[in-house]
Amino acid sequence: MREIVTILFDDFETLDVFGPIEILGRLKEYFDPQFYSLAGGTITSSHKVPIVTRPISELQESSYILFIPGGIGTRKLVKDEAFIQVLSTLAGKAEFILTVCTGSGLFAKTGLLSGKRATSNKKAFAWVRSLQQDVNWVQKARWTVDGNIYTSAGVSAGMDMTLQFVADILGYNVAKQQSIEIEYDWKETPSWDPFADLYE
Amino acid sequence: MREIVTILFDDFETLDVFGPIEILGRLKEYFDPQFYSLAGGTITSSHKVPIVTRPISELQESSYILFIPGGIGTRKLVKDEAFIQVLSTLAGKAEFILTVCTGSGLFAKTGLLSGKRATSNKKAFAWVRSLQQDVNWVQKARWTVDGNIYTSAGVSAGMDMTLQFVADILGYNVAKQQSIEIEYDWKETPSWDPFADLYE
Numbered sequence: 041m042r043e044i045v046t047i048l049f050d051d052f053e054t055l056d057v058f059g060p061i062e063i064l065g066r067l068k069e070y071f072d073p074q075f076y077s078l079a080g081g082t083i084t085s086s087h088k089v090p091i092v093t094r095p096i097s098e099l100q101e102s103s104y105i106l107f108i109p110g111g112i113g114t115r116k117l118v119k120d121e122a123f124i125q126v127l128s129t130l131a132g133k134a135e136f137i138l139t140v141c142t143g144s145g146l147f148a149k150t151g152l153l154s155g156k157r158a159t160s161n162k163k164a165f166a167w168v169r170s171l172q173q174d175v176n177w178v179q180k181a182r183w184t185v186d187g188n189i190y191t192s193a194g195v196s197a198g199m200d201m202t203l204q205f206v207a208d209i210l211g212y213n214v215a216k217q218q219s220i221e222i223e224y225d226w227k228e229t230p231s232w233d234p235f236a237d238l239y240e
Numbered sequence: 241m242r243e244i245v246t247i248l249f250d251d252f253e254t255l256d257v258f259g260p261i262e263i264l265g266r267l268k269e270y271f272d273p274q275f276y277s278l279a280g281g282t283i284t285s286s287h288k289v290p291i292v293t294r295p296i297s298e299l300q301e302s303s304y305i306l307f308i309p310g311g312i313g314t315r316k317l318v319k320d321e322a323f324i325q326v327l328s329t330l331a332g333k334a335e336f337i338l339t340v341c342t343g344s345g346l347f348a349k350t351g352l353l354s355g356k357r358a359t360s361n362k363k364a365f366a367w368v369r370s371l372q373q374d375v376n377w378v379q380k381a382r383w384t385v386d387g388n389i390y391t392s393a394g395v396s397a398g399m400d401m402t403l404q405f406v407a408d409i410l411g412y413n414v415a416k417q418q419s420i421e422i423e424y425d426w427k428e429t430p431s432w433d434p435f436a437d438l439y440e
Contacts (some may be wrong), residue, residue, distance in 0.1 A: 061254055
């Protein structure tokens with residue numbers, strides 16, 4: 041059983057979080073989704089969804105999957121050195137790190153993405169790239185994998201990346217079965233990215 | 241501004257709710273997502289997502305969009321006459337009614353779907369059909385529209401239905417723009433339903 045350490049903050053993007061959590065949460069024998077924020081309490085997405093979170097200080101597991109969503113709330117957090125330091129410490133103990141949308145920009149500020157392949161939201165790509173230029177930013181990709189770090193393009197791309205992650209650790213058939221049960225048209229290759237071309 | 245009256249219950253399906261809420265919630269000038277449950281308090285999805293809800297008694301609006309998700313929690317609720325009565329009363333005042341996945345089975349128990357076109361989760365279709373046989377159940381459809389009632393197939397199909405709903409009331413271009421911003425491959429025709437064939 042692997043704990044999913046989901047890091048929430050006000051004005052996170054709703055589907056960035058709950059697309060992947062739908063998929064991981066269905067696999068109850070393998071994953072345990074938990075929701076954290078810096079101070080705990082209710083955190084509200086930019087679409088007014090109020091989530092009950094635990095303070096990061098309550099995290100007990102010595103190994104987990106770190107999950108970092110994006111959203112408009114990242115605009116402020118990339119300048120918050122205390123928050124970035126917490127992310128950096130959490131990432132150091134993570135077995136895998138998954139980011140969705142501008143979550144990769146937030147994570148890049150730790151320096152732990154430097155020299156690695158990563159992608160992000162396509163509309164916000166220039167901004168994300170400007171945050172940390174020594175990352176190997178891949179503009180046209182639905183998702184990327186580099187070692188134990190998975191990053192996805194904007195919002196719904198997090199589902200395709202998560203299915204790839206499930207395929208990598210539990211096998212293709214498990215991922216395919218989940219995509220069928222949620223009636224999702226899984227994009228099985230990261231080269232599928234028509235949105236990249238809209239903003240070049 | 242239209243309030244989205246989202247009805248939550250324990251063991252709702254996470255993405256049934258937050259796919260549509262992502263889309264509606266982005267259109268801040270038009271929609272106001274709110275989360276209710278019978279008694280209020282924290283409601284937890286079957287994937288362990290804890291949401292803060294208001295009790296239905298606090299609902300003030302005289303006109304709203306009623307949004308009913310599905311999930312394993314519906315198995316118990318279809319037999320809960322008090323809950324079905326509340327749904328029926330809420331539906332009577334709704335401008336539009338949107339259901340996702342087995343939410344259509346729950347709503348069918350009010351009798352307000354009888355004689356109307358509706359669809360549901362494809363894996364659970366036989367069960368849903370058995371709940372209320374005088375509904376015009378359409379097995380192969382990504383979503384259906386009948387008057388002011390929109391129903392969708394399982395889980396991720398709720399996003400395609402919601403984009404259709406947005407197109408119907410705000411225009412195709414608004415819906416298309418939202419699908420691009422969330423980098424979603426919108427299935428624009430309800431006849432796209434490869435999952436229906438898997439369970440026939």
